[in-house]
Amino acid sequence: xxxxxxxxxKVMGATAVSGSSLAALPSDLTAWESKAPPDPYGCLVxxxxxVGCRKCEEACSQVNGLPAPERANCxxxxxxxxxxxxxKAFTVVNRYFTxxxxxxxxxxxxYAKVQCMxxxxxxxxxxxxxxxxxxxxxxxxxxxxxxxxxCRYCMVACPFEIPAYEYHDPITPRVMKCTFCYDxxxxxxxxxxxxxxxxxxxxxxxxxxxxxxxAHKRLDENPGKYINHVYGEKEAGGTSWLYISSVPFEDVNLxxxxxxxSPKLSETIQHSLxxxxxxxxxxxxxxxxxxxxxxxxxPENSNGKRGTxxxxxxxxxxx
Amino acid sequence: xxxKAAPLNKKFWTPxxxxxxxxxxxxxxAILARFTGxxxxxxNLSNARPWGLWVGVDxxxxxxxxxxxxxxxALAHILGxxxxxxxxxxxLLTALLGYTFVVLGLLVDIGRSWAIWKPMFNWNTNSVxxxxxxxxxxxxxxxxxxxxxxxxxxxxxxxxxxxxLSIFNALVNLLLKMADAILDKIMWIFVxxxxxxxxxxQSSLGSLMLIAPTKIHPLWYTPILPLLFLTSAFAVGYPxxxxxxxxxxxxFNIDSEMEVLSPLTxxxxxxxxxxxxxxxxxxxxxGTYVYLFDGTYQTNSFIVEMLxxxxxxxxxxxxxxVRRSRKALFTAATMIVGGVALNRxxxxxxxxxxxxxxxxxxxxxxxxxxxxxxIATLMFIYRVIVTYLPVLQAPKEVSS
Ligand code: SF4
Ligand code: SF4
Numbered sequence: 001x002x003x004x005x006x007x008x009x010k011v012m013g014a015t016a017v018s019g020s021s022l023a024a025l026p027s028d029l030t031a032w033e034s035k036a037p038p039d040p041y042g043c044l045v046x047x048x049x050x051v052g053c054r055k056c057e058e059a060c061s062q063v064n065g066l067p068a069p070e071r072a073n074c075x076x077x078x079x080x081x082x083x084x085x086x087x088k089a090f091t092v093v094n095r096y097f098t099x100x101x102x103x104x105x106x107x108x109x110x111y112a113k114v115q116c117m118x119x120x121x122x123x124x125x126x127x128x129x130x131x132x133x134x135x136x137x138x139x140x141x142x143x144x145x146x147x148x149x150x151c152r153y154c155m156v157a158c159p160f161e162i163p164a165y166e167y168h169d170p171i172t173p174r175v176m177k178c179t180f181c182y183d184x185x186x187x188x189x190x191x192x193x194x195x196x197x198x199x200x201x202x203x204x205x206x207x208x209x210x211x212x213x214x215a216h217k218r219l220d221e222n223p224g225k226y227i228n229h230v231y232g233e234k235e236a237g238g239t240s241w242l243y244i245s246s247v248p249f250e251d252v253n254l255x256x257x258x259x260x261x262s263p264k265l266s267e268t269i270q271h272s273l274x275x276x277x278x279x280x281x282x283x284x285x286x287x288x289x290x291x292x293x294x295x296x297x298x299p300e301n302s303n304g305k306r307g308t309x310x311x312x313x314x315x316x317x318x319x
Numbered sequence: 320x321x322x323k324a325a326p327l328n329k330k331f332w333t334p335x336x337x338x339x340x341x342x343x344x345x346x347x348x349a350i351l352a353r354f355t356g357x358x359x360x361x362x363n364l365s366n367a368r369p370w371g372l373w374v375g376v377d378x379x380x381x382x383x384x385x386x387x388x389x390x391x392x393a394l395a396h397i398l399g400x401x402x403x404x405x406x407x408x409x410x411l412l413t414a415l416l417g418y419t420f421v422v423l424g425l426l427v428d429i430g431r432s433w434a435i436w437k438p439m440f441n442w443n444t445n446s447v448x449x450x451x452x453x454x455x456x457x458x459x460x461x462x463x464x465x466x467x468x469x470x471x472x473x474x475x476x477x478x479x480x481x482x483x484l485s486i487f488n489a490l491v492n493l494l495l496k497m498a499d500a501i502l503d504k505i506m507w508i509f510v511x512x513x514x515x516x517x518x519x520x521q522s523s524l525g526s527l528m529l530i531a532p533t534k535i536h537p538l539w540y541t542p543i544l545p546l547l548f549l550t551s552a553f554a555v556g557y558p559x560x561x562x563x564x565x566x567x568x569x570x571f572n573i574d575s576e577m578e579v580l581s582p583l584t585x586x587x588x589x590x591x592x593x594x595x596x597x598x599x600x601x602x603x604x605x606g607t608y609v610y611l612f613d614g615t616y617q618t619n620s621f622i623v624e625m626l627x628x629x630x631x632x633x634x635x636x637x638x639x640x641v642r643r644s645r646k647a648l649f650t651a652a653t654m655i656v657g658g659v660a661l662n663r664x665x666x667x668x669x670x671x672x673x674x675x676x677x678x679x680x681x682x683x684x685x686x687x688x689x690x691x692x693x694i695a696t697l698m699f700i701y702r703v704i705v706t707y708l709p710v711l712q713a714p715k716e717v718s719s
Contacts, residue, residue, distance in 0.1 A: 150430020152369035167359025294399025
């Protein structure tokens, strides 16, 4: 390896200049900030009202052009196995027996609908390699299939295990998840399919801030009825979808999550290391200096790697 | 000490090569199935387990084990320890092939392989994966550039294209000479760039899982995952060189290079020591040792990774006797290579347990065949290249 002196200083000069411009950066550059929209929509799900009719599943598949729900009219045996949203269903209702009894000591079911929570600072959006997932002003977390490469990192990242994949499409599979009926809610007066159809008003659509107020009011006005917690107010940094319930949330597969937004740690690490590529530039300069020094101290070696033609021929001939 | 590399003059088709070809064919069929029936047709991946063998082994382990390339380049070219030059070429070739196959593995794994170029135009700088992808892409090109002089060395002034293409002989020769002459002046830029890019994506590969705290077992989930990935990449570089050099030299029956390998692994005791110190320190500070004896497959896998993959080989390498014995050195190096490979598999597959969905994951036969097929192809091409290009050291008695 030969280092040409002039060449060396030219390149190193350029790195030094870009390096020194870093000193001028404000120091709070790397502090993490939430990118949540200020006034998003949301949905409040009151699990004490849900009767497990699965009408929301049906409305969802109609609005989103998905196949009809599995055994749409069944409200019994369908609940025997726990279902997850998948590439053919953006939302599913599950039944849980949490140990609650009715007046005749019969176990009382709790039904819980599950779909994308439309997180305020979504892990999937932060993770997506190409920015195919975005958090919209409406609160909806949207998917742009034209950018997606199918790496499925969004699925790894989502703490609610929501995005599903069309694993059986060989060439153009899509990531499938609840759209928050963006095409409807982005228009005046638009309401998501599931919220329109729910016969018991278990799903309330509105501005997230208003829904939080409604939720807390219900908790306050019915002492003892609810667990004193609005799920989604703080979980994973807050979600557009909110739940209130009379049974512990873990019992209905709503996981206990840290209040920290999921992307905070990795984004902080990434940006503090790589903002303006400062660390690669410093590393490059340091290694360059080392290389220059070591090359100067034993120059006779710097060319030793290459054998001359004659030498090689000897080698070849002898082998 | 000779610095000359030369093409091997050995018979190409051996029984071993035929076995490789068999795996290549089987892998090819599995890949064909993946591109006709979809990922779900050959793989056990699910919505809860979107990453499996292909990401854990073909990508994550592949990148880690290609670390020999940048660690030897740093030692010989940047720190100027020219004594180690004999191993830089084979290590460069391994890295080059390793990364090529990381990309091939990715093409099989991502759902829309034809869209793999899209990250170049749609940047999400918040995404760890974006950074990894960019670094890997640029680094792959750097590796190819670093390899050009080796091609030039062999074919300069004797370009001899077959048949009608021979009218281009003079032109190709000129291009080759020009590239070689230019590269000779600026190669140092690529050497340093290669090391910088490696440090960046080796560590970021560890950051990938930081976004999923609830899915990764606490024995592995730590904010210093990127640092652990980086230090383990440093640590595995030279053992990987020992591992492959020993296999290559004994299968081709050429000089074993022990006089380079022994001192090389002396450095490893230091590098592996750092990794071990960080890993154990992290466990003590976060108090995760409470999980150690849970007896689940996850914790057992952690114990194997640490004990057999790190602590024991580190202890072995402390002894001069081990470092001087070809067999013992190979054993220790293999354990370290296996330990780091297992670490990547652990982080990406074993430690990953989505709490909400049911069902585990074990790779399907189709997935395994794809991976084995890719590895066999890699070995096959390695063999082709060392047979025809000056990569390996010429037999001692001739060149000295
Ligand atoms: S629930 Fe999952 S898919 Fe939905 S916005 Fe949050 S991270 Fe994204
Ligand atoms: S699968 Fe598509 S949407 Fe999901 S992270 Fe990858 S590119 Fe983004």
